[in-house]
Amino acid sequence: MKHTATLLLFLSAVVAQSASAQTLTPQQARGRMILTQNCNICHLPQNPGSETYGPRLSKTSANGDDNLMKEVIQNGLVRMPGWKYTLKDSEISDIIAYVRTLPEPPAPTSKGGGGAE
């Protein structure tokens, strides 16, 4: 009894925390998890400020075209593996839904400190 209450308290804290960080739909949240598990190694900096192997993913990835993005994820590209045997169609859709919530990454810092907007 007491344990259940503690667990519930813990769970609601976790839910509240992730909800406040960003309001994601359940699909986008699933996408974020799949992305974290499979794609971050190449698409997010492993250390603050370090280079990524692949381009940063954002709502403008694959020209903002969901169909093209799906194809890229399924078949891969020159230096990127394809995922059609690893991820289900629905999982790829989840990833795309999440990536579309990500803002465009800032342009690479140029000499003089950006401000190119």
Ligand code: HEC
């Ligand atoms: C082994 C490293 C690696 C992994 C893992 C990887 N990618 Fe990539 N990805 C790349 C590289 C590198 C590119 C750039 C194109 C190229 O050189 O092949 C790319 C390009 C892309 C693009 C096209 C971006 C654009 O704007 O055109 C998308 C979308 C993408 N990846 C999504 C994903 C997703 C989703 C996953 C996880 C399921 C993933 N990638 C996993 C390396 C990777």
